[in-house]
Amino acid sequence: MSEFSGFVWRHAKIEIVMIGLAGLGMTMTSAFAANKACDGVKVEVTEARKTEYAPLVAAAMGSKVKPAQVTFSAIMESGNWSAAYASTPAADDGMMFFQTVNGKKHFRDVWGGYAEPSEKPELVSWAKKLGAPQGLADCFAETVTE
Secondary structure (H helix, E strand, O other): OHHHHHHHHEEEEEEEEHHHHHHHHHHHHHHHHHHHHHOEEEEEOOHHHHHHHHHHHHOOOOOOOOOHOOOEEEEEOOEEEEEEEEEEEOOEEEEEEEEEEEEEEEEEEEEEEEOOOOHHHHHHHHHHHOOHHHHHHHHHHHHHHH
C-alpha cells in the first residue's frame, strides 16, 4: 500500500467513526428529549401493562381484533389518564387515550397518523382538549414525533 493510499484509508476510517458518533449523538439527544418530555409520566411497557391494556384496545376496536393480536410501542400513564400506542392487524397504529373513572379505564379517543416535530403544539392542544393532563399531552406529542 502506498503512503498516499494509506493516508486516504486512515482518513476514511476517521470519517466513518465521526459519522457513527454523530448518529449516536442524534439518537441520544432524541432519547434525552423524550425522557425530558415524559418527566413525571409512567412510561414502562411491561408484560403486566401489556396484559392490562390489550383487552382495552381490543374492546375499543369492537370485535375486529383479539387482545392477543395487540402489540405496543408505548404505554404511558399520568394521574387518571393513560395512552397506549398500539398496533393491530385491523387498523393503522394509533395512540389510544383512556380515562380512569371509578377505578375503570374508559376509551376516550385515538390519534393516528404521522406528525412532524413542528406539530407538537397542536398535538399537545388536542390531547389537553380531550382532558389529558399536561405531562401526558407533552409525552404523547414527543413520542409520536420522534
